[in-house]
Amino acid sequence: MEIELKNVGKRFNRDWIFRNWSATLNPESAYVVLGGNGSGKSTALRVLLGYAPQSEGELLFRIDGKKIDQNQVYKHFSFCSPYLELYEELTLDEMAKFHFSLKPLLPQMDLAHFAEYVHLEASRNKPVKYFSSGMKQRLRLGLALYSDTKGVFLDEPISNLDRFGIDWYRNVVQELRKDRLLIVASNKQTDEYFFCDQKINIEDFKHR
Numbered sequence: 001m002e003i004e005l006k007n008v009g010k011r012f013n014r015d016w017i018f019r020n021w022s023a024t025l026n027p028e029s030a031y032v033v034l035g036g037n038g039s040g041k042s043t044a045l046r047v048l049l050g051y052a053p054q055s056e057g058e059l060l061f062r063i064d065g066k067k068i069d070q071n072q073v074y075k076h077f078s079f080c081s082p083y084l085e086l087y088e089e090l091t092l093d094e095m096a097k098f099h100f101s102l103k104p105l106l107p108q109m110d111l112a113h114f115a116e117y118v119h120l121e122a123s124r125n126k127p128v129k130y131f132s133s134g135m136k137q138r139l140r141l142g143l144a145l146y147s148d149t150k151g152v153f154l155d156e157p158i159s160n161l162d163r164f165g166i167d168w169y170r171n172v173v174q175e176l177r178k179d180r181l182l183i184v185a186s187n188k189q190t191d192e193y194f195f196c197d198q199k200i201n202i203e204d205f206k207h208r
């Protein structure tokens, strides 16, 4: 997956969050969108994902050189954010079964072992509503990273994770990033983006 941005801008009412953002994002690099609270990192991710329309400029999406329509792009991405809703009534195994019926699991993986991949084997039959915030975040990350998608977008991925969860994330993200477009939004934690070789400071696109 490659995304080409041509003078992309986003505003809410009269406030420009960013303007004149031009870039080509591709799987050869991993990207981190940096900036302080309220600078527009999540908004930038939402625009790239097609969840929020840009206010100006053009976005072009390509997979293996073939253009993808902007309103079909969501099928090729996985997204994880600490605010992403989970189906609280479902158990972990049910949630995984449902999710991977919509977005297939990576071919080398086995759905029967998903709870082990996210180190939540002991909670596989527990409804998600009884999970702690860190357990929910590990589940969200697992659903995103183990989906067979061409792009992975992670908004503040280590939110609520303890040291064990952070080390798990650091290993899994490196193992599963190959050949995929990977974009992380972060406001400080280097554990979140240590593998990212391209830094995008969204505040650089504030008033241009």
Ligand SMILES: Nc1ncnc2c1ncn2[C@@H]1O[C@H](COP(=O)(O)OP(=O)(O)OP(=O)(O)O)[C@@H](O)[C@H]1O
Binding pocket: 012, 017, 035, 036, 037, 038, 039, 040, 041, 042, 043, 044, 187
């Ligand atoms: N739907 C919306 N309508 C109006 N303003 C919005 C909307 N969504 C976001 N904003 C504003 O856009 C700005 C950027 O918000 P955003 O959530 O993208 O920041 P962020 O960099 O991700 O912040 P944080 O680090 O706190 O998560 C903020 O001023 C926010 O109030």
